[in-house]
Amino acid sequence: MIRVQDLRVRAGRFELAGINLEIPTGACAVLMGKTGSGKTTLLEAICGLRRVVGGSIWLDEAEVTHLDPARRGIGYVPQDRALFQTMTVEENLAFGLRIRRWPDADIRRAVGELAEMLGVAALLGRRPPGLSGGESQRVALGRALAIRPGFLCLDEPLSALDEDTREGMYQLLESIRRQTGVTILHVTHHPGEAERLASRIYLLRDGRVELKGTA
Numbered sequence: 001m002i003r004v005q006d007l008r009v010r011a012g013r014f015e016l017a018g019i020n021l022e023i024p025t026g027a028c029a030v031l032m033g034k035t036g037s038g039k040t041t042l043l044e045a046i047c048g049l050r051r052v053v054g055g056s057i058w059l060d061e062a063e064v065t066h067l068d069p070a071r072r073g074i075g076y077v078p079q080d081r082a083l084f085q086t087m088t089v090e091e092n093l094a095f096g097l098r099i100r101r102w103p104d105a106d107i108r109r110a111v112g113e114l115a116e117m118l119g120v121a122a123l124l125g126r127r128p129p130g131l132s133g134g135e136s137q138r139v140a141l142g143r144a145l146a147i148r149p150g151f152l153c154l155d156e157p158l159s160a161l162d163e164d165t166r167e168g169m170y171q172l173l174e175s176i177r178r179q180t181g182v183t184i185l186h187v188t189h190h191p192g193e194a195e196r197l198a199s200r201i202y203l204l205r206d207g208r209v210e211l212k213g214t215a
Contacts, residue, residue, distance in 0.1 A: 008054035033204035075144030
C-alpha cells in the first residue's frame with residue numbers, strides 16, 4: 001500500500017499542499033493531470049527525491065516521509081530513463097545489486113532471470129546508445145525491478161514509444177504485475193494507457209488528487 005496524508009511539498013516556487021492518496025497493495029494506480037500540475041513532484045516526493053515540507057508518506061505500515069530513497073524499497077523509472085550510457089545492459093541491470101553488495105553469483109542469476117522476463121537476454125552486451133526506445137524502456141524497468149521492490153513508480157514510461165511498441169510494453173507491465181505483485185504508481189498523459197493498465201485512475205487538478213475510477 002502507498003498512502004499519502006496531507007502532503008505538502010515544494011519544487012522551486014511551485015507547491016503542492018493537502019495531497020491525499022491511497023493505493024492498495026498490488027494495485028496499478030495511474031496518475032493523470034495537465035503539464036505542470038505536479039505529477040512528477042508528487043512521484044519524486046514518494047520516492048524520497050523531493051523534500052517534504054508537511055504531511056506524511058506511508059509504504060505498507062511504515063512511515064517513510066524522511067527516509068533515504070535507498071531504504072524505501074521503491075523501484076523508480078524517471079522520464080529520461082536515466083540509463084548509464086557507458087555501461088552495458090547487463091551492467092545497468094546489475095547496478096543496484098552491486099551497490100547493495102550482493103554476491104556475484106546471485107547477481108548473475110538475478111540479471112539472467114530479469115533479462116528473460118523482459119525479453120532483453122540477447123542485448124546484455126550492448127550499451128544504451130545502440131538500443132531502440134522500447135529496448136531502452138525494458139532495460140530501465142529491469143534496473144528498477146532488480147532490487148525486488150515492493151513498489152514501482154513510473155514517470156511517463158511509454159510517452160516516446162510508437163503504438164506497436166507501446167502494446168508490447170502494456171503486455172510486459174501487466175505480466176510484471178502478475179508475476180511480482182508489485183504496487184505501481186504510473187504517471188501518464190495517455191488516456192488509453194490509463195484505461196488499459198490501471199486498477200485505479202487518479203487526477204491531479206488544482207492541487208488536489210481525485211479518484212476518477214476503479215477497474
